[in-house]
Structures are given as C-alpha cells and as structure tokens.
Amino acid sequence: MPLYEHVYLARQDLSAQQVEDLTTQLSGVVGQMGGKITKNEYWGLKSLTYRIRKNRKAHMTLLNVDAPPAALNEIERQERLSEDVLRYLTIRVEAHEDGPSAMMRKSDRDRDDRGGRGRRGGDDVDGVDGGGSGSSGGEE
Numbered sequence: 001m002p003l004y005e006h007v008y009l010a011r012q013d014l015s016a017q018q019v020e021d022l023t024t025q026l027s028g029v030v031g032q033m034g035g036k037i038t039k040n041e042y043w044g045l046k047s048l049t050y051r052i053r054k055n056r057k058a059h060m061t062l063l064n065v066d067a068p069p070a071a072l073n074e075i076e077r078q079e080r081l082s083e084d085v086l087r088y089l090t091i092r093v094e095a096h097e098d099g100p101s102a103m104m105r106k107s108d109r110d111r112d113d114r115g116g117r118g119r120r121g122g123d124d125v126d127g128v129d130g131g132g133s134g135s136s137g138g139e140e
Contacts, residue, residue: 004065008088009058035067
C-alpha cells in the first residue's frame with residue numbers, strides 16, 4: 001500500500017482532548033478501509049503566520065498513514081465537512097521517517113542552541129571569523 005504523511009490544523013478554541021478525539025475518528029476511518037496509522041504526533045498549539053478563518057493559532061497533528069488512496073480521499077472529505085479542521089495537507093512518500101519528525105526535533109535543537117549564540121555559523125570558533133570579512137562581534 002502507498003505511504004502518506006498527513007498534517008491537519010484544527011481550530012484554536014478546541015481542547016487538546018477534542019483534537020485527540022478527532023485524530024481517533026480519522027484513524028478509525030483509515031482502519032475501516034484496510035489501512036493503518038503508523039505514527040501519530042501532536043505538535044501542539046502553534047501560532048500561524050496569517051489568520052485562517054479568524055484563527056491566529058491552530059492545533060497541529062501529523063499522521064503517518066499506510067493505506068489505500070480511497071482511505072485518504074475519505075479522510076480529506078470528512079475534514080472538508082468538519083468545521084473544526086482549518087487546513088490539511090497529504091503528501092505521498094516513499095518511506096516514513098524513523099523517530100520524531102522535524103517539528104519535534106526542532107524543539108530539541110532549540111534547547112541545545114540557547115547556551116551558545118556565537119556558534120551559529122560554520123567556521124566561527126572562539127568568536128573569530130576565519131574569512132577575514134567583517135567584524136565578529138561588537139569590537140571596533
């Protein structure tokens with residue numbers, strides 16, 4: 001069966017439990033049509049770049065799906081009918097990622113970067129720029 005990554009955005013005024021119930025409902029549809037959800041990641045309530053239907057934030061959820069195309073068509077049809085779903089995106093992939101998705105790894109990377117603000121570039125060791133172009137800090 002084909003593999004898909006499916007992300008949907010739910011309204012900000014829903015509780016996390018309601019979003020989980022919606023995910024369970026979508027997983028049930030996939031199960032009934034002969035597929036399975038291999039990974040379910042709740043990314044949390046995130047700020048949106050622009051408003052979508054008067055919402056400035058949205059609950060984001062990723063589903064890794066192993067199902068026939070008809071199951072994805074049914075999920076998308078139900079999301080179009082639901083007032084709780086703001087947007088959705090389904091992408092067909094060759095293989096699912098092992099471990100956490102990029103959104104989950106991003107929070108781990110941010111925690112590691114907080115201590116060393118000067119080490120963002122490639123050759124920037126000890127605050128000295130190896131190329132000789134420009135100053136490396138506030139020293140002039």
